[in-house]
Amino acid sequence: MTKGKPIMMPSRRPLKIFSADPMRRAATGNILTIDVPYEPLADGPIGSRIKVIDYDGAQGCYYSPVNLNDPAILMQNGLDPSESDPRFHQQMVYAVAAKVLENFDRGLGRRFLFIGNKKLRLFPHAYYGANAFFDHSKNGIFFGYFRADKDNPGPNLPNQNVFTCLSHDIIAHEVTHAVVHRLRRHFLEPSNEDVLAFHEAFSDIVALFQHFSFPSILREEIQRTRTNLKDRTMLAELAQQFGYATGSGKALRSALATSDKKLSPELVEPHSRGSILVSAVFDAFFATYQRRIRDLIRIATGGSGNLPDGDLPPDLVNRVASEAAQTAQSFLTMCIRAFDYLPPVDITFGDFLRALVTADYELNPIDEFGQRAAVIDAFRQREILPSGVVSLAEESLLWETAGRDLREIKLPVSNSLPDLLKADWSLARLFDEDITLIDKEQVEMRSDDAIEERNEANQDLAKALSVFGTKYADRLYLSKEQPIDAHGFHWVFRVGRNGQLKIEFVVQFTQTNQSNEIKNKMGGIPFRGGTTVVASADGTIRYLIAKPLQNVPSKQKEADCRYERMAAYVDHCKLLDPQFAWNNNKYEFSHMNRRQSLFGIHQGVF
């Protein structure tokens, strides 16, 4: 035994990735070392939330799992990027996925866990095909590989192998699908034209904003575009190699492509519809960024605002890059934070706007950089308008705060706070910055204990919440005629920009109209309702974000509207679906189910 204090494990683990994908080869910044939170890893790698399984269904074989703790790998900050070494592929999917989860931890104000603390499984070479998708029943992400178009491969070689698992954007996009599904289990049910589009758009937003956390590329792009990040920049493009390799002659998607498009009801293909949301968020980001660098430009140009010819001074580029990175992080956090203010079912883009505004307002009442104003403006330009608000002023976009009559009832949560906190805390501490040298088994044992404690506390709380929901159904805009399910509840801890700690409790109540008649009418999808309740630490209800079922007395009209909208959407899907002609008449009762698969959506079944 060596004497003296044990050497602390570092809090971060550096790993190399392609910042975009292999297509840009050794272009500056394309090979990148990022760091992810340190956690003990087994071969695979297998971490606490992610497990990489390299099984190839097309070849019917496993590939050797990488051991990221191998000293030879540790000493070089991870394996060097390589298209022909599957171990690098395993490393890259792990690293990018871990980065996405870290962003969610930060935005959500708590450690994000998959349901039942199951590990998300990543299959870097699952099958032969130009697609990658998250499948919730298999709790896995399946990355395909394929050969580049032989006639029109863009900068790729004709017939060269293209791996979707080597695209930062595709990995981030798919992992985000998995996270969104964990946060909102009914958002894969296409109950209106926005739901699946939101899933797609949100996944693109996370992937895009992550680009801005890579300093070397950011600096280079700022220099190249002379700080005008709206100029054609790879920062705003998604999955370039994939796009070119499939013969489209461009990146798969771009945040700038649809800047003049408006949201119309006929636009139902989830990616096209989602791209309007993505471009709205991006526009708001650019506007805020420009506002934030205005003073820097003035200082650098002696007040003229006209940048001199030639290269920009590196100091200026660094400062502008740092503003861009902070703005991006702040937008990403705002988007993620909005989840706590989203309805549990049947989301619309308008709901997302209201959630964004409310979430940000709660933390930063003073909109110092005009971030919220920019968001509202960008949504307005695209005619993304929430229903039921009188104007697009900030005050009317905030979700209504709970009324007087709700002050007397309190969510039965404060008793559970200590238990749940304790469990959550000991879980969080395992991955804390103070982590000392402990072996993997020890971590797993302690984390299992913590999770068990947490589950016990959760089960009691779930019961109490269901009872509460049933008792006060009317006031929570829930129907008394259908069972009420309480789930997705958690404490939130956040520090506002003013340094104050905010503690809140969030719970989703959902219920389902069980009528088979409705389900058949809606092509196999049930009509669901529910309410997200946001409460303060003592259980006082602050916000009710409701999607009521019919027969909630005060919300009849809203429920009818929602029902009509869903029926109209289902009818529209029917019109677009050529399958009807070639299937038997039972298809009518299941045609919407086909649309619930991300494999299908990515493949283009719409």
Next chain:
Amino acid sequence: MAPTKKRSIAIRMYNVGFGDAFLLFFPTTKGIKKVLIDCGTIAKSEHSIDEVAKKIIEDSTDGKNTLIDVVIATHRHRDHVSGFASSEWDEVEVREVWMPWTEDPLDPKARHIRETQNRLALQVSQQLQLKITRGGNVSHEEGLLELASNALTNESAMQTLHQGFTGSPVRRFLPMRGAANRTFTTDALPGVTIHALGPSRDESAIRNMDPPIGQSYLSQSVSQQDGGKALPPFPNIDEWKIEESSLPLSLKLSESDQKFVNTVGEGFEDSVAVALDSAVNGTSLMLIFQFGKATLLFPGDAQWGTWELAMKDPEWRGLLAKTTFYKVGHHGSHNATPVEYVDQLLKTGNALWGAMASVKMIEKWPSIPRKPLLEKLGAQAQHGLVRSDRLKDDVPSGFKKQGDLYVEATIPV
């Protein structure tokens, strides 16, 4: 023989089975002018398509002269063009041939669409063929194979349409470029105004003709030419392979998970075959002929995308409401005749004299035709709706049949 009644348009629907063939006679100031819309089948009736083609040629012959003023191919599906493969057409004089703009040999966009659809048709039918040889849900797959084969180019038929016939016919690709040209007249049909409602050259319409599902299918099929087996992802794959037995338990997949991964993407042909069919239908001509009081709508096999654009256009919308004769789109399938057209436009206009549906029941495709749709149309039309596969029975009053070979409507002008 041409019909003799002067002041009405005669429309003959030939009983081709699963396909279309319509011969129209316009009583113009310069005599009776003939228009042939499509001639093809993929599942014949009691009469072969050659027999029908012969009959059409005979019906267009006046003394020694065989003349059809305008021949129209709404789109390149075999069930609409296969009859043109016959050499009998070489001797037929034609003044104009109309096809959708996607057939224009000089238009690069059109060429791209045709080439993509052809590649897709080849690729999907090969794959389905392979699947059928391997066994499985064979009858379902055979149905899909027929569907995919319908999109395979019929070279000799297309040859006739593009280069054949006598009389050096003018070839028009519709709608012609320029918004003003979507409505036109021609010396070949004096007094007839023609409106080309589709296919649109809009980007959204083109997306329907070159759908993303086809693009993604093609991009992953590149290497499947190697006996349907994917090529390995790494050059020295054996170096990386590892036996399942030497993996830690936590990295091993259950049998059902392994099966899931092994079959990802299979069954995808179904969706592609259907999407391809819809894409080719998306190129279909949708035409209105106005002559006197008559407004005849021939939508080919146009699907929702074309209809949607047409119904959104105020001028087309008004015109559609005035329909006096309707050729039921796409053999009576659900999304080739929108509910909005029947329930709102036709009802408001209340001018529908009659409708014709060229159909044949095929066991593999139980939803074609969609009965409630045909019933509704029949109820809306003053003289009802006639089906090509019901010519053994009595036809509704106002229609006249010749055996079970064709049925004729006489539309007042």
